[in-house]
Amino acid sequence: MSSPVSRLSIITSIVKKDLVEWTRDQFWMAVSALILVMFAIMFWLMPDSVDETMSVGVYPAALGEVFAQAVAADQDASGVLVAGFDSREELITAIEEGRRVVVQGEEQKIKIGLAFPADFASSAFSGELSTVRVYVDGTVPGDVTNAMAAMVRELAYAARVLALGGNPEAAFPVTFPEENIMILGEDRAGSQIPFRDQMRPMIAFMMLIMESLALAALIAVEIHAKTLTALIVTPARTADVLWAKSITGILLALSQVLLILALTNSFANSNVLVLILATVIGAVMATALGMLTGAAGKDFMGTLFYGMLFLIPFFIPAFAVLFPGSASWVVKVIPSWGMIDTMVNATTHDTNWRDVALPLGYSSAWCAILFAAGWLQLERKLQTL
Amino acid sequence: MTLRCVFAVLRKDVAMSPRSSVFFFVLALPVVMTLLFQLVFGSLFESKPRLGVVDRGKSQISSAVHEMDGIEVTVLDDAETLMSRVESHDLDAGIILEPGFDDAVMNGSQPELGFYISGQSLASDRIILMVTAVDLARGVEGNASPVEVVVTTIGNTEQLPIADRLIPMLVLYAIIIGGVFATAFNIVQERESRTLTALLVSPVQMTDVLSAKGLFGFLLALVMAFVTLGLNGVLGANYAALLVTLIVAALMSVELGLIFATASKDIKTLYTLVKTLNIILFGPVFFYLFPSWPQWIAKLFPSYWFFDPMFEISLKGAGLADVWHDLLIAYIICVAALPVIGLLGRRMERSLAFS
Numbered sequence: 001m002s003s004p005v006s007r008l009s010i011i012t013s014i015v016k017k018d019l020v021e022w023t024r025d026q027f028w029m030a031v032s033a034l035i036l037v038m039f040a041i042m043f044w045l046m047p048d049s050v051d052e053t054m055s056v057g058v059y060p061a062a063l064g065e066v067f068a069q070a071v072a073a074d075q076d077a078s079g080v081l082v083a084g085f086d087s088r089e090e091l092i093t094a095i096e097e098g099r100r101v102v103v104q105g106e107e108q109k110i111k112i113g114l115a116f117p118a119d120f121a122s123s124a125f126s127g128e129l130s131t132v133r134v135y136v137d138g139t140v141p142g143d144v145t146n147a148m149a150a151m152v153r154e155l156a157y158a159a160r161v162l163a164l165g166g167n168p169e170a171a172f173p174v175t176f177p178e179e180n181i182m183i184l185g186e187d188r189a190g191s192q193i194p195f196r197d198q199m200r201p202m203i204a205f206m207m208l209i210m211e212s213l214a215l216a217a218l219i220a221v222e223i224h225a226k227t228l229t230a231l232i233v234t235p236a237r238t239a240d241v242l243w244a245k246s247i248t249g250i251l252l253a254l255s256q257v258l259l260i261l262a263l264t265n266s267f268a269n270s271n272v273l274v275l276i277l278a279t280v281i282g283a284v285m286a287t288a289l290g291m292l293t294g295a296a297g298k299d300f301m302g303t304l305f306y307g308m309l310f311l312i313p314f315f316i317p318a319f320a321v322l323f324p325g326s327a328s329w330v331v332k333v334i335p336s337w338g339m340i341d342t343m344v345n346a347t348t349h350d351t352n353w354r355d356v357a358l359p360l361g362y363s364s365a366w367c368a369i370l371f372a373a374g375w376l377q378l379e380r381k382l383q384t385l
Numbered sequence: 386m387t388l389r390c391v392f393a394v395l396r397k398d399v400a401m402s403p404r405s406s407v408f409f410f411v412l413a414l415p416v417v418m419t420l421l422f423q424l425v426f427g428s429l430f431e432s433k434p435r436l437g438v439v440d441r442g443k444s445q446i447s448s449a450v451h452e453m454d455g456i457e458v459t460v461l462d463d464a465e466t467l468m469s470r471v472e473s474h475d476l477d478a479g480i481i482l483e484p485g486f487d488d489a490v491m492n493g494s495q496p497e498l499g500f501y502i503s504g505q506s507l508a509s510d511r512i513i514l515m516v517t518a519v520d521l522a523r524g525v526e527g528n529a530s531p532v533e534v535v536v537t538t539i540g541n542t543e544q545l546p547i548a549d550r551l552i553p554m555l556v557l558y559a560i561i562i563g564g565v566f567a568t569a570f571n572i573v574q575e576r577e578s579r580t581l582t583a584l585l586v587s588p589v590q591m592t593d594v595l596s597a598k599g600l601f602g603f604l605l606a607l608v609m610a611f612v613t614l615g616l617n618g619v620l621g622a623n624y625a626a627l628l629v630t631l632i633v634a635a636l637m638s639v640e641l642g643l644i645f646a647t648a649s650k651d652i653k654t655l656y657t658l659v660k661t662l663n664i665i666l667f668g669p670v671f672f673y674l675f676p677s678w679p680q681w682i683a684k685l686f687p688s689y690w691f692f693d694p695m696f697e698i699s700l701k702g703a704g705l706a707d708v709w710h711d712l713l714i715a716y717i718i719c720v721a722a723l724p725v726i727g728l729l730g731r732r733m734e735r736s737l738a739f740s
Contacts, residue, residue, distance in 0.1 A: 052507035079508030143455030150520035156532035184472035185504035305406040325475035
């Protein structure tokens with residue numbers, strides 16, 4: 001008679017069997033690697049900066065400098081870059097052809113042009129009405145066009161006051177006292193977080209979703225092919241099978257997400273431990289959902305159907321982070337929110353454990369609930385086989 | 386291949402489809418995706434500057450600001466809420482209008498305007514909102530402007546908003562779900578449950594089965610593509626050109642579905658293929674979203690050759706004469722795929738016979 005086999009070795013054997021089966025499938029391995037590379041390529045192809053400036057061409061060139069000064073004392077922070085043009089035709093052609101011109105050392109596409117009349121200054125002095133033409137490319141939004149027209153009007157008001165020997169600031173209908181022009185929160189002008197960086201959690205979550213569905217499919221196929229039934233008539237108990245499937249799911253999800261995070265350079269300049277913990281929570285959550293949906297569906301399509309029912313709402317927080325502002329409470333009650341919020345904070349802000357304690361704790365609690373639900377659902381399914 | 390057998394299998398699939406979760410996916414997902422994009426994500430790519438207003442007096446500005454083009458305005462009750470929402474970047478900037486603000490502007494005493502900017506707002510949005518605030522105050526002042534401003538739109542007047550450019554992606558999604566997903570899963574599911582083996586011992590041949598499944602997927606893809614275009618209000622005027630394009634699109638997607646189905650030994654392999662397929666077929670979409678990327682790469686994707694005509698016809702009003710050459714390439718790809726499907730179909734038939 002052989003000695004009893006330990007639970008650990010049974011679990012390890014099942015995990016090993018599953019992993020070997022996955023890795024032996026060269027097609028699956030190749031395609032999974034391909035997907036990772038494709039996601040990484042897409043990530044690196046995305047723009048790595050945020051264009052938060054408007055490039056404006058001004059004719060005559062001499063008025064360009066005056067306009068720039070009127071817009072803001074410090075042009076770099078004003079959001080408006082000004083290029084002078086020597087002729088109106090040249091300005092129109094630059095906009096029409098989408099020509100790039102060098103503005104303050106940077107190549108910019110001029111989409112807005114301001115053509116002041118030659119008698120602009122004398123008209124301001126005499127009080128005569130002059131006409132300024134604002135040329136805009138079809139892609140320029142209405143708010144920008146209106147703002148440009150308003151800037152021109154303000155310049156005319158200031159020119160008139162200046163011509164009469166007054167202080168141009170007196171031309172404004174209001175004053176902006178320094179203490180009232182307040183920048184609230186961390187000032188990110190000139191150092192905005194690129195869209196690409198905000199997409200990291202979404203890419204990572206997409207990998208988790210794929211692995212969750214893959215685990216669900218594996219479970220559904222094993223139930224359908226009755227290999228799980230065969231397993232539980234061996235010395236392996238139901239709990240051993242459940243532990244083994246959980247560990248396999250977590251390992252598969254975790255390894256791929258960590259790899260995609262590494263390929264997208266997410267660990268540089270981020271709180272690595274926080275990011276890894278969020279990833280682990282995500283992997284456990286994905287596994288729990290895989291168990292839950294894998295056991296619920298009658299076949300692969302049924303599994304996919306249940307999977308989608310869960311995963312589409314779970315995906316919402318990953319999209320929500322792309323929008324400016326704080327997430328609404330509707331987004332915050334979704335179990336995946338805490339994990340995604342932590343990933344965003346860990347990769348885009350200087351973050352510490354205190355900042356992420358609440359979202360991480362929230363996601364961990366949800367993770368425990370979902371894992372228990374997945375475990376119970378799969379256990380019940382195994383017992384009914 | 387006998388037409389009678391093809392239609393017999395097709396009839397069975399149509400009759401069984403309401404019970405199938407694949408059918409549910411085909412019908413529901415394009416509609417859900419349309420709703421998500423139209424209601425939620427459409428504004429993501431072209432967000433307007435967001436201005437908060439607290440009016441402590443009864444300023445004309447708070448009513449005039451609602452008429453401003455391209456600015457999202459939120460009227461708030463108190464300064465604390467405004468500052469909190471500006472700080473969390475729920476608003477790009479906020480203004481506080483004190484009592485008597487309008488009178489002070491009208492009598493030229495230059496009242497202070499409380500102006501708060503979110504640290505995370507774009508520099509361009511900051512200047513737009515600040516200038517807008519000044520301009521609104523000018524409106525209260527009521528003086529004639531010393532200058533006439535004439536706005537002329539020139540150059541690129543045909544550029545579409547990104548939200549519109551996303552619509553063909555939704556249509557592509559409907560075509561893929563119907564043509565590739567439904568076709569492939571339908572076949573592999575029947576293979577796994579051995580109903581396909583049972584069918585092949587009847588007078589029905591493999592070509593009949595593949596044709597019937599393909600035809601069903603083709604019809605689903607075609608109908609859902611039209612439904613998605615209709616839901617997004619871009620059916621356009623050129624129905625004939627659109628129909629020809631969507632026929633080629635549905636044909637190519639069904640062929641891909643048949644290739645995946647016949648190449649997959651089981652659901653797991655198919656699922657792995659579908660995971661990859663999403664990126665390969667959706668490839669051209671990313672080049673439309675990011676015009677600065679090298680556009681020639683988009684042409685390497687087979688789906689480009691029907692995606693571009695679909696884009697031109699539905700959104701830019703192009704006709705068949707403008708896009709026939711692209712459609713011809715798409716059609717040649719479809720014809721070239723037929724021998725591959727034939728080979729893979731025979732291989733699957735042999736594999737079923739041995740199993």
